[in-house]
Amino acid sequence: MNPAKTQHGDGQRTAGVTFAARLTFQDIQHSYHGKDTIRGVSLTAEPGEVLCLLGPSGSGKTTLLRIAAGIEAQTSGRVVINDREVAGPRTFLPPEKRGIGLMFQDFALFPHMCVLDNVRFGLTALPRKEAMAEAMVALERVGLAHYAEKFPHALSGGEQQRVALARALAPRPSVLLMDEPFSGLDSRLKDTVRADTLAILRETRATAVVVTHDAEEAMRMADRIALLRNGRLVQVGTSDDLYRRPNDIFAAAFFSEINEFAGRVRGGRVETPLGAAEAGHIAEGTEVEIAVRLSDLAVRDSGGSIPARIIARRFLGVVELLDLAVPGTERPVRARIRADILSAGVRDVTIAVEPKDILVFEKTPESPYIGETKI
Structure with a gap:
């Protein structure tokens, strides 16, 4: 049976199943007008995996996606899909020869084509009748078959996003590349559209590489996350790995708001305004950076080990920011606590922090400036 024609018991057609591929970047270097934009990135997206490329603007994540797609050429290194080199010192396959689907940030729908023709656009290898049938299957899977004859301007942002997804998946690519696919959506729509997209990706079993600057989005979608900064790979792992075991203070700060301090290892320990922590493998006398997440501060009317005074208090519904x-x-210490824990009008409080929640990192040349606090 053609998997594209498979139906659920409720009559809804499923997305066509593809043969997922392994996408590998091998020591990718890229420069633009003499400036390095990718610096020796080696990374693999496993078959059927959702891999998120995460990082701030200018980190190189979109450039890496464009290199995978064949829209951009790397300066050196190789791109391999399964065992086939698609870009290297002597090879450069164009996008249409790579078996890759593309979904852009702005959806890139053709305004003069109806929704069905937009989805059919990538199915040029099929006869027209079969291409129309495949396009309709893709639209049915994203719940938009009833909009087949409408034009993109008549659809909401969320509906246009689903049309773009249907178009990218209709040829059943072995790798799907998605560049900030949810950034144009209303915040109220994002959760629903993101969950629907993830369900479709799981069903089609395509390997997906998703670019995002939103850490929560990456944690919601990804099997693994590749965190980039200044064109370099900072850390790769599951969301649990990156949140609980960050490699450096940049990684820690990217996944949660933190209080930052500077210090030095003395006697195998590091002293901070919020308590002492073990230095682990970091050598005696080394300058270190210290991070404590806002949510790891227990703020109480009394009973904590550190005295403090509230200088600002902002109610956000479920939580309060202090x-x-x-x-x-000299700098204010910030805390995020459950609302209504503290008495109304209280100013003098106490803080308790578990030693395991004080994260210590060796200072590096690329470390961000974190203020004047010296311990």
Whole structure:
């Protein structure tokens, strides 16, 4: 049976199943007008995996996606799909020869074509009748078959996003590349559209590489996350790995709001305004950076080990954000606590932090400036 024609018991057609491929970047270098934009990135997206490329603007994530697609050529290194080199020192296959689907940030729908023709556009290898049938299957799977004859301007942003997804998946690519696919959506729509997209990706079993600057989005979607900064790979792993075991203070700060301090290892320990922590493998006398997540501060009316005074308090519904004056630092210490834990009008409080929640990293040349606090 043609998998594209498979139906659920409720009559809804499923997305066509593809043969997922392994996408590998081998020591990719890229420069633009003499400036390095990708610096020696080696990374693999496994068959059927959703891999998110995460990082701030200018980190190189979109450039890496364009290199995979064949829209951009790397300066050196290789791109391999399964065992076939598609870009290397002596090879450069154009996008249409790579078996890759593309979904852009702005959806790139053709305004003069109806929705069905937009989805059919990538099925040029099929006879027209069969291409129309395949396009309709793809539209049915994203719940938009009833919009087949409409034009893109008549659809909402979320509906246009689903049309773009249907078009990318209709040829059943072995790798799907998605560049900030949800950034143009209303925040209220994102959760629903993202969940629907992930369900479709799981059903089609395509390997997917998704570019995003949103850490929560990456954690919601990805089997693994590749965090980039300044064209370099900072860390690769599951969301649990990157959140609980960040490689450096940049990774820690990307996944949660943190309080940052500077210090030095003395006697195998690091002293901070929020308590002491073990230095682990970091050598004696080494300058370190210290991070404590806002959510790891337990703020109480009494009973904590560190005295503090509330200097600002902002109610956000489920939680409150506090700015606290704490001995040992000139900068306010921030905390995120459950609303209504503290008495109304209270100013003098106490703080408790578990030693395991004080994250210590060796200072590196690329470390961000984190203020004047010295321990």
